[in-house]
Amino acid sequence: MSRLPLIQPEDATGPAAELLAGVRNVLGVTPNMVKAMANSATVLDAYLEFNAALADGVLPVGIRERIAILVAQENECDYCLSAHSFAASRQAKLDNDELRRVRNGTSSDPRSEAIVGFAAAVVRCRGDITEEQLRQARASGLTEQEIAEVVGHVALNVFSNYFNKAADVEIDAAWPSVRHDL
Known part of the structure; x- marks a missing residue:
């Protein structure tokens, strides 16, 4: 069991809700990691932005x-x-x-x-x-x-x-x- 609560998309509010909805739109699911990161919208946003920036790089x-x-x-x-x-x-x-x-x-x-x-x-x-x-x-x-x-x-x-x-x-x-x- 996670040491941090898993924020369910339907229970999230504010920026966390928007970020979780974006993940679900892209992946079709909301992984437990992002639900846990949603305890801090700042952490989740940092992870998603870093990941997206590197996905645009030269490495396949x-x-x-x-x-x-x-x-x-x-x-x-x-x-x-x-x-x-x-x-x-x-x-x-x-x-x-x-x-x-x-x-x-x-x-x-x-x-x-x-x-x-x-x-x-x-x-x-x-x-x-x-x-x-x-x-x-x-x-x-x-x-x-x-x-x-x-x-x-x-x-x-x-x-x-x-x-x-x-x-x-x-x-x-x-x-x-x-x-x-x-």
């Missing part, structure tokens, strides 16, 4: 979902691991073998592996990457824009991981539950 959905899965695995966030594994299988058509590879910081696709590897370095070093790690990312073909966006996606996912863990948000029934312990 399959890469974004890989980063989210890797970060959730590293942070042991079962809520995000479940949500993003579900999204990655549906939206990016990643199979179970690829999902497992990504959780371990690799990929069957060399370009995806370079990006996931760099994201793993960023999250594991808490942003304090070495010149060698940055050189390897560039040598793997990552552009400066992609490098910047990988860091942004790591930060976005750390935010949602920490929120979900702190609030102990219950995994939505619509998604298969995925546990961080491989």
Whole structure:
């Protein structure tokens, strides 16, 4: 059971009601995470705006979902691991073998592996990457824009991981539950 109340869209008022309605319009559902974030319309708005801004970047959905899965695995966030594994299988058509590879910081696709590897370095070093790690990312073909966006996606996912863990948000029934312990 969540440590924060899950604000139901029909009970929400003011900015929180508008934000929850927007999420439902886009996704067709209102995930438990956003219901918990709706305890502060400011937090929910910050998350949604950050997410929307990064979605307009150069990294395609399959890469974004890989980063989210890797970060959730590293942070042991079962809520995000479940949500993003579900999204990655549906939206990016990643199979179970690829999902497992990504959780371990690799990929069957060399370009995806370079990006996931760099994201793993960023999250594991808490942003304090070495010149060698940055050189390897560039040598793997990552552009400066992609490098910047990988860091942004790591930060976005750390935010949602920490929120979900702190609030102990219950995994939505619509998604298969995925546990961080491989």
